Amino acid sequence: MKKVSIIVPVYNEEATIVRCIDSLLAQTYSLLEILVIDDGSCDKTRILLEQYGGQIVLLSQQHRGVASARNAGLLRATGDFILFVDGDDYLEPDCVEQVLQKQQKSGADIVRFSYRLLYPDGHIEEPLSYFQEEQLILKGAFCKNIYPYFLSSIRFNSVWATLYKRELLAGVVFPVHMRTAEDAAFSLEAYTRAQSVLLVTDIHYFYMQTPTGLSKQGLHLLEKVWCNLWLLKYILNNLDAWGMDSLFNRLKVYIRPLLLLFSKCKSRRRR
DSSP: OOOEEEEEEESSOTTTHHHHHHHHHTOSOOOEEEEEEEESOOSSHHHHHHTTGGGSEEEEEOSOOHHHHHHHHHHHOOSSEEEEOOTTOEEOTTHHHHHHHHHHHHOOSEEEEEEEEEOTTSOEEOOSSOOSSOEEEEGGGHHHHTTHHHHHOOTTTOSBSEEEEGGGGTTOOOOTTOSSSHHHHHHHHHHHHOSEEEEEEEEEEEEEOOSOSTTSOOOOHHHHHHHHHHHHHHHHHHHHHHTOOOHHHHHHHHTHHHHHHHHHHHHHHHO
16 A cells, blocks of 8 residues: 655644544545644644644644745655645545545556635635546646646646655755745646646545635735745746747746736636
């Protein structure tokens, strides 16, 4: 059996952390390593986590942000595969088993699966646009089916709802100087290294829509702009490696923030 390391960064999530950890312990796949990194919580989060004893590996650090917390988890992980879960989200019970079966059958370096949006009032909905069919994408088709999404959308930005081969991530880290879009910078490197990606339509992840939590803390507008400028630099630096360094693609990168703003406004109107 292959071991799966689940990395959970948490910060002041006493209202949701039990649901999250319980969903991991309820997985039908048994060979798991659950690494929970408490990023200096000042509520009851740590007390709740300590009650799980040896069922989880609890790491603690001073409050440094989600990038640092995830990096700490990566350093400690010993599994063959890595799965990231945020502390206010949760998984379906058969998530790991089903996704790992898909990976073993396809041999994919990365398996990206689907999710539902979960709101505080209990309302659940699917994303407006996601995978229409299961598809194994090999490296030769990345320029058509993977990389363009980094230029004009956020489809592959997040690291949750994704299973990675741990060997693929050797030396890859989340940039700690970015408090937002750090997951997109990490994903850029992971997908650039990958030789194959499996897109799965099955829904296994529930993504909580709240402004709280380690990866959803409120940021000043200027800091968001600054972080997204750093992300543009990461994308531009990868265009050559992707074989996509053209004036047209560079222009798409520069206007990317405006396209995403328009997309978010459009999504809110539909809801």
